[in-house]
Amino acid sequence: MQHRSKHRGHRGHRARASLAGPLALALGAGVALAVGGAGTAQAVEDRNVARNAGFESGLTGWTCTANSGTTVTSPVRSGAAALKAVPAGLDNARCSQTVAVLPNSTYELSAWVQGAYAYLGATGTGTTDVSTWTPGSGTWQQLTTSFTTGPDTKQVTVYTHGWYGQAAYHVDDVSVFGPDGGGDGDPDPQVPAAPAGLAPGTVTSSSVALTWDAVAGATGYHVYRDGARVQTVSGTSATVTGLAADTAYGFQVSAVNAAGESAKSGTVTVRTRTGGTTPNPTVPKHAVTGYWQNFDNGATVQKLRDVQDQYDIIAVSFADSTATPGQIVFNLDPAVGYASVADFTADIAAKKAAGKSVVLSVGGEKGNVTINSDASATAFADSAYALMQEYGFSGVDIDLEHGINSTYLTKALRQLSAKAGPGMVLTMAPQTIDMQHTGTEYFKLALAVKDILTVVNTQYYNSGSMLGCDGKVYSQGSVDFLTALACIQLQGGLDPSQVGLGVPASPRGAGSGYVSPTIVKNALDCLTRGTGCGTFKPPTTWPSLRGAMTWSTNWDATAGNAWSNAVGPHVHNLP
Incomplete structure (x- = not known):
């Protein structure tokens, strides 16, 4: 038969002593020096230099070939939106953005993808262009690579695309993490708000399905049962298993990102069923x-x-x-x-x-x-x-x-x-x-x-x-x-x-x-x-x-x- 989270990097502050005399711009592990007044060297902070990295502002900052891209509210890894791009004909649904970078600097490039074939890469680096890919997955997975800019490179184009004849792919939480090139990149994350809308779904004798509203800036969610953390998920749903029949449990959810964990949501109390799942019907004679x-x-x-x-x-x-x-x-x-x-x-x-x-x-x-x-x-x-x-x-x-x-x-x-x-x-x-x-x-x-x-x-x-x-x-x-x-x-x-x-x-x-x-x-x-x-x-x-x-x-x-x-x-x- 035929088969078939809005992540932003941690801000790093790396100070280096002032240098007198001739200054050599140096790069090491994502650290760059810029010339300040009176010949002094100032540290350049590392950040995510991509704009609208979580697609919360639609396709602002991004360009997709042949109108192949759009933003969707499901599936999302975090926040309220993600990119969906659909290859068609001879178009591979390439979505790209040009970011501001510093010369002679190293950047960590990553994105979370889901669905069919998905590629992530960078061109115009001034050195060796890079890319990585996955044949697809039903769950979010992270693609990562890195590139180093050339001595005169101030802009790099980062992109993602699918593959010809394949189904749609989804992208969320793009990060181009390295020295600030002076562009208008995404700000550092703040601790997210507590999730709202926590509600039970299907309840069996041993499991409870839960859903909640997405929280802007969240990269994941912790699920709590009677005060104890039992799961961490990237989406806005989870099924808690291993429960006792005919027993009441209290569930809460918190949102997390690089800045920390939110307060817990309000408690939702759910009692499991006394029996198992819906009984299996009898298969007909024919x-x-x-x-x-x-x-x-x-x-x-x-x-x-x-x-x-x-x-x-x-x-x-x-x-x-x-x-x-x-x-x-x-x-x-x-x-x-x-x-x-x-x-x-x-x-x-x-x-x-x-x-x-x-x-x-x-x-x-x-x-x-x-x-x-x-x-x-x-x-x-x-x-x-x-x-x-x-x-x-x-x-x-x-x-x-x-x-x-x-x-x-x-x-x-x-x-x-x-x-x-x-x-x-x-x-x-x-x-x-x-x-x-x-x-x-x-x-x-x-x-x-x-x-x-x-x-x-x-x-x-x-x-x-x-x-x-x-x-x-x-x-x-x-x-x-x-x-x-x-x-x-x-x-x-x-x-x-x-x-x-x-x-x-x-x-x-x-x-x-x-x-x-x-x-x-x-x-x-x-x-x-x-x-x-x-x-x-x-x-x-x-x-x-x-x-x-x-x-x-x-x-x-x-x-x-x-x-x-x-x-x-x-x-x-x-x-």
Whole structure:
């Protein structure tokens, strides 16, 4: 499948003794000397020489190519605004500013970025121009580099840009920290005001989601529970976990920056629920699965509340791995448009209340989680269960496309099932090659967890021709391809209720293998009723076949919901 704080430097005062006679301008670690009266040398203070470094004044001081930049109120790292820039066509969304500098001086250049590919650099330094970049992140991360100006350099252009064909990137808290070049840079920060608007969001038996208003000049926020600091975050929301059921807690928030910490906000008292998260609904006998994109790749951007009603299982794509083998986290992409994590978890709860299962997908085309030891199996189970508790996910989807170890992944899933209980939804989305025979690692995994497995939705696309259960070769994109390959699983030991047909929602949803909804409906009829078949005739029918899956609900929406409007009712009316 396709994958996918307003920081200003500390002011430094470095005095140097007066020098008589000829004066050599000196630079060391960001210190410069300027000539004063009567041949004396005066220290030049270090500061952030960038103007409007936190974009609190819109794009004042900044120039963005092709009108690619704008300021937004979410996501922001601190304060009330940040830059959002969107590459388009041959434009990489370059936003730049020319700053005043001193010759022969060193400057530390940094910025906080989020979203897709983001670059940070400086040109016109008079020495070696510099740049650094990141392929993107769902959370704020800091890019840093440094440059030294030439002997005659008094201005340098600093810039940030994205990359061609990629999604939007966000920038906040730019800093060009070094000797004051005489420009109108941002002032040093003052201790921020106390946050206002602290309010609870989703409350479970073990967690409370909190949101509050942004504070100008803040680079982060401390979250307090009953007077003890429990979290530090860069945004204006947090979820406090590890709480006892049916217990009242008092929460406060303070704002921080380089100048210090504000007073705490007023206390908000919240009582946790007596039970767990919203109970998992029962998956229908015949179900439609759709992958929901937690990123923007050109398909229609949706919130979970916008996912079409025909989908019974919604796979949130994707979890992210950490430096700890087996451990997963989930980072809500700001490109999706949620104001807070609490809004997202509320959407999950609403979908579950409507009878839908919302699972967290692990893997994807670009994602990978390594589970090849007892420790990594436990790390997976513990982190996955924590995410189920925190967000209300009904279970997990295994979409690992870079090889798996069935022995340890089986251990991981069984540990997770023991924690989550019998209501856990477990789905898989192997590639066609992964389910060609019962000796593959994926097939062995599916059989090993058959008693807790909900459905395997094999991806019948991006594969080329493959063998069917009759030993013949079939080309993708046909009724025969879907039915003859599904037959392998049906004859290989999976229950028919654990088999689904995975197809793209539109030609843009996959590199190859798109089939029209009519072909999908014919394949479903062939496997369950014995009608609508192509040249391949199954030896029997499997009326309890689970249904179909698509990548993705977003591509389906882009195509006017043609896939779900056609396939959804057909699946729900299977025998």
